[in-house]
Amino acid sequence: MLIDIGENKPIILRRDTEEANGKTGTRVDVMLEGDFTRSAQKINEYFKQTALVGSYANLTFVDPIGRISTYERATEALPPPPKETLPHPHGVDVEAFKRMVKLNEEKTLKRFMTTHFHRIGDRTAVKFLEFAGIRPDIAPEKLTNEQAVTIVDALQRFTEFLPPDSSCLSPVGEVILGTGIMKELEPEFSTVVVRPPSSYSGFPFLVEVGLVYGGKVLEPGRKLFRFANRIPLLYDESSDVSFKVLNEEIDWRRYHVPDEAPVGVITHICSTKVPYKTVGKEYIADRPEIEAEIRNAVREALRRLSLYLSKKGSMEAVQRKMNIYGKYLPLIAKFSQDLAGEKRPPKYKQLIADEQEAADVEEKAAQELTVEVGGKTGVNDQIEQAKIEDYS
Amino acid sequence: MIKLSKQKSKTTAEARKEKVEKVLNDLGHKVYNDLDSSRFPSVTFASRSVSNIVYDKKLQQFILGSSTVKRTAGNIKHIRPFTQLLWLAYFSKKLVEEKKTSTLRDVYYSAQAFDVEFQDQAESDELITDLEVLLGGAREEFNVYPEERSAIFGNLTIEYTVPGYEGKKLDLSAHPDGMMIGPAMTTAEFADTDAEMVLAIEKGGLFTRFIEEKVHTKYKAILINCAGQPPRATRYLLRRLHSELKLPIGILCDADPWGAHIAMVIKSGSANAAHLRDLTTPSGVWLGVWASDIQKYKLPSDPLTEIDIKRVYELKADPRYKEKLWHDELDTFLKYKRKSEQEAFSRYGLSYIVDTYLPEKLELLK
Secondary structure (H helix, E strand, O other): OEEEOOOOEEEOOOOOOOOOOOOOOOOOOOOOOOOHHHHHHHHHHHHHHHHHHOOOOOEEEEOOOOOEEEEOOOOOOOOOOOOOOOOOHHHOOHHHHHHHHHHOOOOOHHHHHHHHOOOOOHHHHHHHHHHHOOOOOOOHHHOOHHHHHHHHHHHHHOOOOOOOOOOOOOOOOHHHHHHHHHHHHOOOEEEEEEOOOEEEOOEEEEEEEEEEEOOOOOOOEEEEEEEEOOEEEOOOHHHOHHHHHHHHHOOHHHHOOOOOOEEEEEEEEEEOOOOEOOOOOOOEOOOHHHHHHHHHHHHHHHHHHHHHHHHHHHHHHHHHHHHHHHHHHHHHHHHHHHHHOOOOOOOOHHHHHHHHHHHHHHHHHHHHHHHHHHHHHHHHHHHHHHHHHHHO | OEEOOHHHHHHHHHHHHHHHHHHHHHHHHHHHHHHHOOOOOEEEEEOOOHHHEEEEOOOOEEEEOOOEEEEEOOOOOOHHHHHHHHHHHHHHHHHHHHOOOEEHHHHHHHHHHHOOOOOOHHHHHHHHHHHHHHHOOOHHHHOEEOOOOEEEEOOEEEEOOOOOOOOOEEEOOOOOOOEEEOHHHHHOEEEEEOOOEEEEEOOHHHHHHHHHOOHHHHOOEEEEEOOOOOOHHHHHHHHHHHHHHOOOEEEEOOEOHHHHHHHHHHHHOOHHHOOOOOOOOOOOEEEEOOHHHHHHOOOOOEEOOHHHHHHHHHHHOOHHHHOHHHHHHHHHHHHHOEEEOHHHHHHHOOOHHHHHHHHHHHHHHO
16 A cells, blocks of 8 residues: 555555454554664654553554564543544645645635635635635636735734634543553553643644653653654654753742652644654644643643642651651650559550541641642742743 | 778768669659650750850859750650650669669660660760750769770779679779779779878879879879870769868869860869769869969970860850969960970979979969
């Protein structure tokens, strides 16, 4: 099979039929040619990371020397399949516009606008063409080069188009990402934040962030896993927008997460057009809209981690305290009994029981307090922003 | 020749043991009762912080002021030292009951067997001092002694009270190197003596010289080698020699600020022992070697180092050095910036210090 890139259609070279033997689903076998010895590490990494966001699929990798790596499916859930969609007017350039006109069969420009663009109805089409200064009943193929440029220019400037809807996007989702994280990273704590859809330059996009702490796989220090439309990005990490957000825009100390803490951050950017910086498609440009969404998602996830850590800290403190009482009170009892010359040991166990009870109450209060602290983080945000403004 | 009453002395040792057993028992009861009524036990005692150490003119020594510290088992930062303190009391009780003694280092190691181990000996020493403050007695009363020992020599017969030696007597002039001042010496009773004074000497060299020159018969003196800053046991013994035998105490040290302070500590104690009594001999006399003696006797001398000079200024700030003699001598140090050792007298011959210097100085004891 080959792919026709222009039409985005398969070119089938040979068709065979095989018995399914009661199995259901889709199986894809791919064989690639390449320099394995040089890229083995990246290829293995690619599979591991794919398993992280693709916990709904079985992955089997047979390498050139016959070693088999398998990643088992772990969830029945599937990501929503993307719906085909028309281009949003903000996202069309002169080249694309001309191509659309060439293939057009509509008689009027107004009709052309409503049938070739995303979320444009009659009313919007009329309003827009008025704004652009082009008559709506003109035949599209009669448009001059200058008129075409005028329209594309107006498409960018016109503010009344509806934003793109996200039905064309296929996010991983909380369940599938969460399952992949538990399976591949076995963390002590993990959380997934799915941001509402947004758009940049007429392209809808959606950001998903997974935050992982501790566990069996992560090593000390922060590790970033980047994905674009569920594809792992393995190269040029430091040029990526996610890297910039994590290392330049997030104040980790505020969330009480030290630099050496075993933390993993998974960022998934899902869009009809991912703004790669280069043709290599290895890192994503820092478009302000996308940057803001990543920042918000990471902050939300960090707030949850911070809450978890403080709760864990207070529980550990209580446990430590009880351990200390448990170690020393019996000794105190023994020594005092001997010094006082008493026959029976003092009834110190009641004291430990009382203390455990008090600690439980305290722990509850501490938990409530941490919720409050979590809530207050937002206030701190504002305070810090206010400060920054003062300095400027 | 003074014959001392054996009967009376024995009661002193017994009474001391009873007193210690009682304070330990009281502490035990207090903690026991607290635990039994589901209360966290706590102890309160005078603070040993620098700001709480004040000079008492009447007692002529440093004492602890009115601020206190409370240590409670309920506080998890306190519970470990609290347990260690109680263990020390428990351990002391065993020592006193069995009439055994232990060194500070022993104590540090013994703790390990009870799961209350100390981080280092400094920590255990610190807590032993806390116990002294809490119970109002010196560690020696709880049979805990430091490692360092000084020595005694002279016409004095003692009678041991330690187990296995009860009633045994020893003439302290029997051995020409002197006898070590340890727990057995400190608790021994004075049986008889013809001495008329006690000379506390800073260093072993001069102590040996004095024995060789027969100072103990020539001047009827009991000689004590302090071996630097004298340990508490030695200070306690000096006090007993003065109070029980009514002997004047003379102190001979190097002519430098450190030597002067050895004399001062024998007289009025140290800030470290501000919580303790019975370690001082206020009527002790600093015989020398004074700063002014360096000029007077034209002694070979060395320049004071920067640390020496700093020490002089520290001593000048000490209220006890306000007295004229001490004050003037410190000023003399600062004026000439010279120091001399006791051995410096050897330039005039080995017996000069005994035949010439000492008789002049002993006038001060009269």
